[in-house]
């Protein structure tokens with residue numbers, strides 16, 4: 001039932017342990033919505049040179065293939081807005097946010113480069129982890145728009161281990177029938193298919209090299225880890241997911257990542273998790 005599924009609001013109401021994290025994401029989501037609807041932000045319109053299928057054949061995600069000026073003009077101001085909102089709502093971040101905002105206001109701040117490498121840590125920016133988190137929350141806006149607007153690539157057009165919409169490293173998948181792996185992007189909610197049920201990153205198929213970790217107390221998900229390339233992915237059952245990014249389910253099952261790291265030394269790609277958990 002859709003009304004029984006988890007949302008940020010429901011986590012805030014029913015899970016006191018996770019409520020602060022859900023509240024923080026709620027504040028950023030509201031600020032993003034206001035930014036988009038107040039009419040002072042540019043439309044997150046995709047402007048490709050050629051249809052999405054051509055971008056994918058060239059190995060580019062749709063965010064990477066979109067007109068950089070359009071994306072940068074949206075993501076830059078939205079990053080600043082989200083950082084301001086964070087500093088206002090959570091006073092413990094105010095000092096770091098003020099230093100970050102001062103750096104972002106520099107006339108030579110290299111927004112195009114920062115946006116095109118948004119999953120990497122920008123060591124030259126103060127409070128680099130905070131910056132990456134806020135930047136990724138801003139990149140999510142046009143990325144979600146693109147993931148909603150276009151059907152995913154077919155199997156023969158996209159084989160990179162990255163989201164075809166926003167380039168995020170794969171970190172989550174859907175459980176269910178079928179002989180292929182269905183991935184879901186933790187940043188934009190884009191869904192796409194990769195051939196086979198083996199490891200999404202290296203293709204390992206041996207059951208002895210693939211481990212499945214679950215913990216009933218940590219919520220309805222499991223983590224599949226590959227011993228060959230040491231990557232891991234969280235698996236959700238489709239019936240728990242609403243359309244769009246699986247943010248609420250990620251927060252609800254955050255303990256699973258902690259247990260997997262503590263007990264098994266298994267960690268998902270930190271670049272993808274940077275979009276979910278503030279430093």
Ligand SMILES: [Zn+2]
Nearest residue numbers: 163166185188
């Ligand atoms: Zn994505």
Ligand SMILES: [Zn+2]
Nearest residue numbers: 199202226229
């Ligand atoms: Zn692997």
